Amino acid sequence: MIYNKRENRPTRAGFGEGLLEAGLQNHHVFAIGADITASVGVDRFAQAFPDRFVSLGIAEQNCAGVAAGMALMDKTPVFTTYAVFSAIRATDQIRISICYNNLHVLIGGAHAGISVGPDGATHQALEDIAVMRCLPNMTVLSPCDATQASILTRMAILEEKGPVYLRFGREAVADFTPPELETRIGKAQLLQPGNHLTLIATGHMVWEALKAAEMLSLKGINARVINMHTIKPIDTDAILKAAKETRLIISIEEHQVSGGLGSAIAEVLVENCPVRMERIGIPDCFGESGKPEELLDKYGLTAEKIARKAESIYRTTQISS
Amino acid sequence: MIKISDPRKLLNISYQTRALIVKMLSAAGSGHTGASLGLADIFTCLYFNELNHNPENPVWPDRDRVILSIGHVAPVFYATLAQAGYFEKSELFTLRKFGSRLQGHPGLDSRLPGIETSSGSLGQGLSIATGMAIVAKKSSSDIRVFSIHGDGELQEGQIWEAAMAAAHYNLDNITAIVDLNGVQIDGPTREVMHLEPLAAKWQAFGWNVIGCDGHNISGILNAFRQARANSGKPSVILARTIMGKGIKTIENDHHWHGRAPSPAEAIEFLCQIEEIFRDELAKI
Ligand SMILES: [Mg+2]
Numbered sequence: 167m168i169y170n171k172r173e174n175r176p177t178r179a180g181f182g183e184g185l186l187e188a189g190l191q192n193h194h195v196f197a198i199g200a201d202i203t204a205s206v207g208v209d210r211f212a213q214a215f216p217d218r219f220v221s222l223g224i225a226e227q228n229c230a231g232v233a234a235g236m237a238l239m240d241k242t243p244v245f246t247t248y249a250v251f252s253a254i255r256a257t258d259q260i261r262i263s264i265c266y267n268n269l270h271v272l273i274g275g276a277h278a279g280i281s282v283g284p285d286g287a288t289h290q291a292l293e294d295i296a297v298m299r300c301l302p303n304m305t306v307l308s309p310c311d312a313t314q315a316s317i318l319t320r321m322a323i324l325e326e327k328g329p330v331y332l333r334f335g336r337e338a339v340a341d342f343t344p345p346e347l348e349t350r351i352g353k354a355q356l357l358q359p360g361n362h363l364t365l366i367a368t369g370h371m372v373w374e375a376l377k378a379a380e381m382l383s384l385k386g387i388n389a390r391v392i393n394m395h396t397i398k399p400i401d402t403d404a405i406l407k408a409a410k411e412t413r414l415i416i417s418i419e420e421h422q423v424s425g426g427l428g429s430a431i432a433e434v435l436v437e438n439c440p441v442r443m444e445r446i447g448i449p450d451c452f453g454e455s456g457k458p459e460e461l462l463d464k465y466g467l468t469a470e471k472i473a474r475k476a477e478s479i480y481r482t483t484q485i486s487s
Numbered sequence: 488m489i490k491i492s493d494p495r496k497l498l499n500i501s502y503q504t505r506a507l508i509v510k511m512l513s514a515a516g517s518g519h520t521g522a523s524l525g526l527a528d529i530f531t532c533l534y535f536n537e538l539n540h541n542p543e544n545p546v547w548p549d550r551d552r553v554i555l556s557i558g559h560v561a562p563v564f565y566a567t568l569a570q571a572g573y574f575e576k577s578e579l580f581t582l583r584k585f586g587s588r589l590q591g592h593p594g595l596d597s598r599l600p601g602i603e604t605s606s607g608s609l610g611q612g613l614s615i616a617t618g619m620a621i622v623a624k625k626s627s628s629d630i631r632v633f634s635i636h637g638d639g640e641l642q643e644g645q646i647w648e649a650a651m652a653a654a655h656y657n658l659d660n661i662t663a664i665v666d667l668n669g670v671q672i673d674g675p676t677r678e679v680m681h682l683e684p685l686a687a688k689w690q691a692f693g694w695n696v697i698g699c700d701g702h703n704i705s706g707i708l709n710a711f712r713q714a715r716a717n718s719g720k721p722s723v724i725l726a727r728t729i730m731g732k733g734i735k736t737i738e739n740d741h742h743w744h745g746r747a748p749s750p751a752e753a754i755e756f757l758c759q760i761e762e763i764f765r766d767e768l769a770k771i
Binding site (some may be wrong): 196217218220222223225227228230231232233234235236237238239241243258259261262263266267268 | 595596607608610612617618621622644648651
């Protein structure tokens with residue numbers, strides 16, 4: 167493994183850091199609170215800039231609309247709550263008040279994915295990427311660790327235009343992206359070269375994919391690992407290069423296999439370079455309560471399960487060719 | 488823009504606007520006639536007397552903001568903007584046509600001068616107004632924000648989320664105007680989903696409630712004056728109106744909510760508008 171885990175940190179902490187830094191650099195940045203401010207990482211901004219923090223209570227539809235009104239007055243609002251509430255409950259407000267108006271608003275989707283754990287199905291956002299990525303004007307980001315969450319949050323606020331959706335998780339996960347790794351919105355990161363197959367992962371699954379690649383290498387399989395931190399606009403070049411050079415693509419995400427990263431990749435492949443593809447994710451069902459590791463294991467989202475599946479598909483393709 | 492205070496002049500403008508609404512809807516072949524006609528007097532008083540705005544510089548930063556929450560009354564909105572000089576009246580007849588800046592429901596991306604936001608999905612405007620008013624307060628700007636709502640629209644829960652927030656932040660720079668015509672697509676609001684006691688609801692949410700006859704020019708101007716004088720709370724003007732006002736044969740008929748007049752009906756409607764204008768003028 168060429169990457170070192172510095173520590174375990176939740177991506178929500180990275181989001182909070184990035185938001186705080188953006189607030190320091192630009193005094194037009196506002197944050198909106200929807201009651202779970204500390205839980206989603208907005209508390210540090212709220213304490214540092216009380217004049218630019220607006221508490222609106224448990225009213226997500228209103229939060230999205232107020233954000234639109236602030237953006238129409240040339241401010242840069244950040245509206246963050248659990249992804250099931252920001253991306254899903256307030257979808258129509260995001261569609262009309264924010265996206266149709268093409269306003270620069272950052273929508274934070276906290277507690278994304280199955281790894282939310284014990285809270286169960288209602289709080290596990292597994293459809294947010296699908297819903298957000300089909301909205302015109304929207305950019306969709308999904309950082310792989312806390313360091314990247316901080317970088318992408320800052321970039322989304324200070325450098326982007328138009329609406330941006332950024333999803334992040336609850337649990338402390340490996341913080342590993344090296345400081346010298348260049349992060350650019352819309353540009354996938356080739357974390358590990360390989361020519362037998364390609365693992366394209368997003369969010370927490372990137373670290374699992376790297377570990378899976380290490381396991382595969384012990385079996386003589388060289389897996390390429392790509393971090394797709396930007397799901398829209400998707401990096402078509404990186405996908406097609408991987409397809410041409412490895413002929414087998416496996417997508418890995420804490421999201422429904424329909425509509426998310428896997429679908430976005432499949433759309434690119436089927437129109438340009440159809441190759442064997444497998445989508446690893448949630449198979450069209452709701453989650454449940456449990457420890458994050460139990461749930462990840464159930465849905466095949468651990469390094470071991472990813473490696474096993476990848477090996478089996480790879481061997482089958484070798485026999486059939 | 489120079490403010491007009493003479494009620495007779497304002498009434499004249501509002502009946503010209505009604506005639507434009509009938510003509511543009513007839514040319515479009517579809518659209519919302521009833522509530523557009525019912526709001527003509529309020530839009531006239533707002534744009535020709537109350538607002539601080541400059542049609543020659545629609546993006547003047549210190550302008551008052553108008554958030555049309557009920558996008559379906561686009562005809563009265565567009566006709567008023569054209570009358571105020573935001574664009575040529577001839578463009579009104581492109582309403583709802585392919586390539587037009589006058590979208591069926593207002594779209595900010597059309598870049599039509601005078602539009603502050605897209606709207607059409609009901610219930611969203613008061614939240615946008617609240618976001619604008621919060622920013623205005625925080626930047627010590629004395630601009631005011633007006634939002635325009637239907638009574639049926641008040642059935643949307645988001646309206647009450649925003650009502651709570653605007654009162655919580657003492658946004659006395661907001662004036663919400665409710666078109667209280669008592670009807671919606673399925674029929675009378677009291678049958679579809681009862682709204683009363685409406686004034687008590689807004690009061691309970693912490694708002695300054697002002698009632699007025701939405702077709703009495705002096706009454707409308709007076710309601711705006713009361714809202715302007717109020718401080719510490721957001722204001723709501725509950726304006727009692729008649730859907731289809733100005734055309735006797737369609738007044739209060741909810742079937743005219745989402746219908747446009749045929750060319751033959753339009754000719755007849757224009758005659759009625761002329762007649763009723765003379766009657767109303769005689770009352771002033
Ligand atoms: Mg009505």
